[in-house]
Amino acid sequence: MRKCNVFLVCMVIALMGVVLMVVHSSVLKASEKVRRDARGDWVAKLGLSDLCLFTDARYTRHPVMADVHTPFQDYPLAFEHFPSGSIIGVPPHLRGERSW
């Protein structure tokens, strides 16, 4: 088999992989709907304001509720005490970008 044909077949397979990726994401999105709705119900029921992604520092557990004077939370590239504080940026409303 010619090299170009082998290459083109590989590319077609990889492109089919990308199509499968898109299909998989849509299927997962649909199948996750029930679980996501359950999460939404609990958010409404408990009045939650944040996702539980980091539990090490209070300003990364609840970035929305954080106050301006939390240590080390000065700007995105500041020296951070908690590793998770380096991953997330400062919420816009703490930088004075209020929506009201």
Place this chain on the structure above:
Amino acid sequence: MRWFEKQKNILDFTLSALWRRKGKNITLVSVYAFVVFLVASVVFLTGAVKGEAERVLVEAPDMMVQRLVAGRHDYIPLSYMKTIGDIRGVQNVKSRLWGYYFDQTNSANYTLMVNDELDIQPGSILIGSGVARNLLVKETGSLPFRTYDGSYVFMKIERVLDEALDLVAADLILLNGGDFRRIFLTPEGQATDLVLKVKNPREMPTIARKIVALLPDTRPILREEILRTYDAVFEWRGGLSILVLSGAFLAFLILAWDKATGLSAEERREIGILKGIGWETSDILQLKFWEGVAVSFTAFLAGLLLAYVHVFFTPAVLFEPAIKGWSVLYPRFQLTPHLSVYHVSTLFFLTVVPYTVSTILPSWRAASIDPDIVMRA
């Protein structure tokens, strides 16, 4: 058809030329694919978290009101509820009791929260599955809490919340209001913060301004700001993401720069010979175009697919140490992909196009001069 056959022949020749320097080219494709993999993983991960926040936190309270004392949160008096409730447009005001508890037995931080709707009996708790996974006293069915006066209370675990709720409730412990006040010695008539329901969402900015005017020591946070927070904190062009991405892009820049600044003596000689045996300049440019496409497109597709598997099947195992940080409780969540044409096309244009262009340019310079000079050089 003839054009197609010609392109296939050129592609054949290109692949043979690449295969002659297979050690170098396989390394190149691997490094290139790894750069794309890193960038795509960050983009997929942040996109999925942002997507989840957008879909789930849309159910968050319309507005929250905190009280600030000397720049930090403090308990808010329940008397503020009357003042806020009297503002036109406010449908109802509820108080929330919640706080953080550090469990010394397993060094984990919990979020303790009171919910009256769930009718939790005094002495009982509902725990998130993240809390349950880390409990050392699982078998006894009760959890000791050291209260703020130094005494201990034992709370019976009534139920463990479903693992599907991990993304919002992995570290939650839900309990009765009386038990909460007993643990934290919260005075009666005080709450952690207030949540509001507003009749017309368009009135929220006006209501927020009125609250601050009436109660200057408070800080309202609107639902729109909650959504904007997750939009901004997981922005793939900000925070730590930009550090990972800038490292990857610098590596890629060096790669492209090396290509763009010139060809190796062997490549120049090859171009000279091809021109000597009758290849046109346009044929050589097509040859180099296919070379660029073969390398960059292969690396792009491999990096993209591996990143998808990494983020949504493993889930993001390479980033886990960075994301986990010092957290003892780590939610086990299955992220839902949030693919967008914008993300994939940005990755494509930032990786494939510059490399392909930087391959063609030096070849055009070499192909446009006399083959005799190129071969003798």
